[in-house]
Amino acid sequence: MLLRSISRRQILSLSTLPPQLSRGSFAVNLFVMSIIAATPLLMSNAQAASCKIPKSYYKNVSCTASNGYFLAIKDFGAPVALIDKKGKSVVDLSRYQKVDADKISGGLLPVLRNGRVGYVNMQGHEAIPVMYDMLKESQGWARPVSEGRIVVKQNGHYGVIDTANKTIVPFSAAISDIDDYRGGMTQVRKNQAISWLDKNGKPTRDSNSNIKADSQTSMTRAPASNSNNANESAKEMQQSAPSSRFTTLQPRQQDGRWGFVDDNNVTMITYSFDEVRPFSEGLAGVRIDNEWGFVNLGGELVIPFRFDKSGVSVGDSYKGQPAFVFTNGKAWIGNLKNGAKMCIDKEGASVGCD
Incomplete structure (x- = not known):
């Protein structure tokens, strides 16, 4: 397990080995062992902030993307509740098929019911109604909130909404993909062309377009x-x-x-x-x-x-x-x-x- 973990973390460093050092050589083995030996020295104080599961009534509890909230599920994976640091239920999730607790962002949790996507806030209210299509993307069936904006699909078409469910980028069959917002902008691929939109959905210049x-x-x-x-x-x-x-x-x-x-x-x-x-x-x-x-x-x-x-x-x-x-x-x-x-x-x- 440690060897597997180290090779994953050091993938970029290992890729820079001189070609004369074959992967099966003693030198490479010694190099890998030196990485393993040095690993404890590389651990950051950030580990002190790692998630700790609270004691609770629930059998299956895991960490989420939001400090202070934990996901309780049934044995077969169905969501039950979000609980707080004291192990107390704060959001009832039993009516949903799935939730994506790794994508809690902006105080909203993606939820799935009857094959439709919505977003629940940390008080248990559906801030975004369960009305959008499941995304068929490698990163999952829903996007997280990014800078107050959410990339969603409706009737098979991409668009962007805000956390009040107001449409920011109109849904269009011509849009093939939309990136999450970063630095106040998103990149949109429409009609095989790439454009940049601001947080109001208005065209803007690429932040680097003024670089020579x-x-x-x-x-x-x-x-x-x-x-x-x-x-x-x-x-x-x-x-x-x-x-x-x-x-x-x-x-x-x-x-x-x-x-x-x-x-x-x-x-x-x-x-x-x-x-x-x-x-x-x-x-x-x-x-x-x-x-x-x-x-x-x-x-x-x-x-x-x-x-x-x-x-x-x-x-x-x-x-x-x-x-x-x-x-x-x-x-x-x-x-x-x-x-x-x-x-x-x-x-x-x-x-x-x-």
Whole structure:
């Protein structure tokens, strides 16, 4: 189990091994064992904020995407209730076929009844009526709230609503896909063309459209390097590139996985991640399974996957920024049990948030 976990977390690092080191060689085995031995040293204080199941009347209880709420289900998986930290039921879910507790966001939980999708708030009221189609996407049958907006389908057509069920982007058969909102914008694929819409559903320019094309010179993917000089590569790129070049790669989702493209929609960092943040100050937060790390503009993993996603709740922000986004050289990566914020610098070292 440990070997399987390590190989998953270090997938980017292992991919940069010199070709002369075959995977069955003693050197590679020694390398993998060194990773395993070092793993306890890489554990973050964010683990202190990991989910702890409360004692309750319910037999089957699991964590959710929202701190303080837990999902109780029957033996065969049917939802029963959301419970709080004291084990008390706060939302009755027994009338629904399914819920997606991993997508609680903006105070809303996706629910399914009679093959229709809606959203319930943390008081148990249906904030969004159960009236939308199930999504047939690799990431599931419903999308989470993203910046107060929800991508839904009605009569087979994509559209966007707000948390009051007001239509923001009209439903259209011409729309083949809509990304979740990030940075106040969403990317829409309509009639085989790509456009950007703001939170009011109005066309807007790509946030990078004012970046000169020649800035792409600095974006050419760096050759793979080993983990010993990854931090040096990141520093050199950050020092040599002006700040206007820090956000020239955009997050893009494909087949349920996230990667990054340039201004010409050319894939620069492959679709390898479960979740990502936009580039900020030359680094982007990326998640594989339950852990976050950071890559640079060359696609190199410069801060290892060691920050547990349970350290922060979906939709949480600090000083106006979501977790795993750098501002003034610091990124918020989680909370301690006492509520204290935890931050890191661009080398991954713990620093004060204020």
